[in-house]
Structures are given as structure tokens and as C-alpha cells.
Amino acid sequence: MTESTRRAVVFGAGGAGLAAVLTACASYGSPTTEAVVDPAEEPAGDEASSAAPKKKAKAPKALADISDIPSGGGKIFESQKLVITQPTEGEFKAFSATCTHQGCTVASVSNGVINCPCHGSQFKIEDGSVAQGPAGEPLAEKKINVSGGKIRLA
Structure with a gap:
């Protein structure tokens, strides 16, 4: 060879x-x-918006009915870390439920204040400002939408 x-x-x-x-x-x-499948080419520019069917934007899931929030009080939503108050009839406010002192979750709303169980801080239901320390900063305000008898995060 x-x-x-x-x-x-x-x-x-x-x-x-x-x-x-x-x-x-x-x-x-x-x-x-x-099986080898080539991905379909996506239309570019104006074709993309007209080719795909348009979906209506869904409103976020309602957190509560307005009737769930007592006038002059509020309700805490632990899973969302949120507290919603109704300082006066028909006026709704939302704040972070995390205390600005050491990060505990506030536990109750009574007598016009939001109460933190850890060290006794209290926050006003009107604006989240400190009513009683040791917290030195107000609760962070959150944006909500109130319509159709429902309260939703904005």
C-alpha cells in the first residue's frame, strides 16, 4: 500500500x-x-403594530372595594406591604406599610393613626407623617386609582 x-x-x-x-x-x-423549525420573521416598524391583534389594557386587580376602608380609619394589605386609609369620607390615601424606623410592617389603623407594633411609632392617616416616634420619616405615599367603587394601585 x-x-x-x-x-x-x-x-x-x-x-x-x-x-x-x-x-x-x-x-x-x-x-x-x-424537528428544526425556523422562527417566523417578525414584522418590523408599522407592520408589527398592525399585524398583531390589539389587546385592551387590563386594569390592575382591585385591592379593595371602597366600602372595605372605614372612614376615619384604614386597612393594611400585608402581602402588598400597603396600607390604605380614608381620612375623610370619600378621600383615599395609600402608603407603604413598612415602618421607617426599623422596617417592621405596621399592624393596625385606629384613632386616626397607623400603628407600628415594634417600637410604638405612629403615622397620621391623612399624609403618612410621623405622629409619634421613634420613626423620624413619614411612610412613603403610594399612588392609587379609585373608580367604580374599587381601589387599585396606579
Whole structure:
């Protein structure tokens, strides 16, 4: 045999062995063929907005009915870390339920104040300002929408 023929035989045998190993590994535990799907081209520019059906923007889920919030009081929504108050009839405010003193969650609303159980801080239901320390900063105000008898985060 000539040198080039030997190389061809060695490379051919090695290539066949490698192909057999790769085929065995590829077929172990999964199908041996896969469907290849090219992603559809997305329209650009104005085509994108007209090609896709337009969906109406859904309003965020209501946190509460206005009847859930007592006039002159409020309600705490622990999972949202939010307190909603109604300082006067028909006026609704929302604040963070995280006390600005050491980060405890406020626990109740009574007698016109939002109460923190950890160190006794109190905040006014009208504006979240400090009514009694040790907190030195007001509760952060949150934006809400009130319509159709429902209260939603803005």
C-alpha cells in the first residue's frame, strides 16, 4: 500500500468509529431525529403594530372595594406591604406599610393613626407623617386609582 492509501484507510476507519459513537450517544434517552423549525420573521416598524391583534389594557386587580376602608380609619394589605386609609369620607390615601424606623410592617389603623407594633411609632392617616416616634420619616405615599367603587394601585 502506498502512504496516501494507508492514511485514507486509517482516517476512514477512525471516522466510521467516531460516527458510531456519536450516533449511539445521541440516541441514548432521546429521539434520534429532531424537528428544526425556523422562527417566523417578525414584522418590523408599522407592520408589527398592525399585524398583531390589539389587546385592551387590563386594569390592575382591585385591592379593595371602597366600602372595605372605614372612614376615619384604614386597612393594611400585608402581602402588598400597603396600607390604605380614608381620612375623610370619600378621600383615599395609600402608603407603604413598612415602618421607617426599623422596617417592621405596621399592624393596625385606629384613632386616626397607623400603628407600628415594634417600637410604638405612629403615622397620621391623612399624609403618612410621623405622629409619634421613634420613626423620624413619614411612610412613603403610594399612588392609587379609585373608580367604580374599587381601589387599585396606579
